[in-house]
Amino acid sequence: MSITTTGRAIGRAVDRIEGPQKVTGTARYAYEHETEYPLYLYPVQSEIARGRVARIDARSAEALPGVVIVITHENAPQLADTHDKELAVLQSDEVAFRGQYVGAVVAESFEVARHAARLVSVVYDEESHDVGLRADRVDLYAPDQLNAGFETDTAEGDVDGALSSAAVTLDETYTTPMEHNNPMEPHTTVAVWDEGDLTLYDSTQGVHTVRRTVARIFGLERDRVRVVAPHVGGGFGSKGLPHANTILTTLAAQMIEGRPIKFALTRQQMFSGVGYRTPTIQRIRLGADEEGRLTAISHDVIELSAKIKEFAEQTASATRTMYATENRRTTHRLAALDLPVPSWMRAPGEAPGMYALEVAMDEMAERCDLDPIEFRTRNEPEVDAETGLPYSSRNLIACLREGAERFGWEGRDPTPRARRDGRWLIGTGVAAAMYPVYRMPGTRARVRSLGEGRYAVEIGAVDIGTGTWTALTQIAADALGVGIGAIELRIGDTNLPSASVAGGSSGITVWGSTIFEAARLFRERHGEDPSEGDTVEAGTPDNPETENYSMSAFGAYFAEARVDEDTGEVRVPRMTGVFAVGQVINAQTARSQFIGGMTMGLGMALHEESLVDERFGHVVNHDFAEYHIPTNADVGEIDVAWIDEEDPHVNPMGSKGIGEIGIVGSPAAVANAVYHATGVRVRDLPITPDKLLR
């Protein structure tokens, strides 16, 4: 494959084609599709973290006018497949975490449903629970493999020997907290079960993923299940896989055929049961020679999973390839706890893992008396150490240099606590990042001539805010050699050809490649002047180059931190990010993706932390007043650029994914800037004022 396109639409800054609907608020999200005579579901959640439901008394709730049914494990229909314990909703009396659904009220109005849910009396047989992640737990275990199929542990060379003979060493432990994705649109399902056909309006990153899962769990033929999601109000991973709320809503629809059932989680409910980022405890050991070349890298990760279902984050995966060394070891150990199931949150693995690695690299550069950019340059690998393959393109150093130029890095005095402006201590920091190019199976695309030079392009992809509507229209235009006005894109519906999940920054790679293939076959069969109705459907073509090259995106991040010497308040007035991501599809939406990722990384560095009360097993700061995400006033100037990178190997567009790389290096850049400002090295995120005042 070597058809890097020089088309007219790809690369341009095109306004979002759904923009007018979104700015006026007429774009329909899951809860907003017009349905007739809907009913409203409100869940009853467990108030213990482990045990059994001994008794449920729903009489008061059932007596409330407007209540249609109270569903519990005692009257819920049996699901066809209960292997996935996260999704085996109301199938037994067992309680596996606090906040688990132990019942639901369905009523004629939201107000009545919520009121009635409070009237359901649940008596529990409580058992002792265990929700504390600590490095000294004796029951830590090695999972069989990690998320995305990564190996649990890797080892090459003699790490211990290299560390003991290294001229310079580092041995530090970094921690990152539990975090919750918190897309602005709550997880939502509207389910309509009508004469054996099920329609779901779902807030999801993958309509076909939801269909596949729901069909299996309810024992339905896939073609009896339709999932619709034309617009999704963010996901950041939490809507990547169906969670219990979708199953619960569908269960209610099955019990009350013909009436639509609506269930949108409250913000508080989103802190128990729709996934989260595992906290991590990461020990990093580095060894270097006198020239600042790494002789050993060791990265040992401890993180959590749920007892009912394993999720093993690939936290040290980037450490396996990021820098050159002959002696390297990475390990992952899990504690299985009485907590909801962790899942994907923007750059699972890379974001927490590279935070630790890139702060360690900053510390090591200082110990080697080298500028952190020079230190990274000296440890730039020639090939991907994990596979031995060359990179299809790797322009990290170019990103660092371009970023240094834009940010004004040259001439930086590395001495900590050397600059101030009144009470404000000022520092600057840099970090690097990578994010792999993932390819997911199972995507097909259809091209159909609408006559008069217009084409329908159909694919079951979704737009969770990433710009899919616009980017795929641009890709389809170039693939067919027409203007974007000639393309009628159709996405977000299982009535369209199957598409992979919008996750792992893989959407454009997979969906775009498939559209290119369908367009190529269309022209081959129907020529440049097709008849109306001419149609071609194609699957994702194999890319043999994946056998020959390692493929990843790279980025360099710079931040300025100002820290109030007296209060420990941290402000970040400016950040710069420079990326090497192959061909950018839409210059405007891509810039927004990078800015958004870097800002979420700023939140990871300074604000975000889900606090579990170990006595009760729940997240106590479960709303936007107490789980602080960046607000407008927290964000300063963010300068974003990308280098011209031609990658003829990666896919027909020459593009790499951009949805996640923005967050990956951003927390470490901020953390390194805070250290430079204050001389206090905070290794435990988030960097809150108390940690700077110790």
Next chain:
Amino acid sequence: MEQEITIKVDGTGHRLTVDTRTTLLDALRERLGITSPKKGCDHGQCGACTILLAGRRINSCLALAVAFEDEEIVTAEGLAEDGGLHPMHRSFIEHDAFQCGYCTPGQIVSAVGMLEEASSGWPSSVTADLDADEIVLADEEIRERMSGNLCRCAAYVNIVSAISETAGGEARR
């Protein structure tokens, strides 16, 4: 308990019966099918439900519908008098001041209300001179005044430039 009320939304009058516990947000979304204001938290913490009530921005999730008899409400959908796009709408599109779009109608209504507050001379906590006749809407002012509207996609940088340009355009007129 139910109560009959009349409200005017985006220029159209509606007569409806609501549960006295129904928020203004739920009355708009569930009873009238006006989905422009969004429910992001239902606790007044995110601003996605922002509407203009008699020209001033409020969180409609913290308002009970029965308390707004005969009030005039404007949502992002009704900002432009001709039903088209308001200059703030256009600026948000041109600056790509949103991604998923869920907080966006609230951001836009909030921005319009905010400009009105500023032009009325209302200071914010970052206004240096509380007695100044005119508020200069520097980026810092916009950031502060727009911090009641959360955006998880984090389009803040573009939101500030979209509002700044619209504010500048109005000042020039």
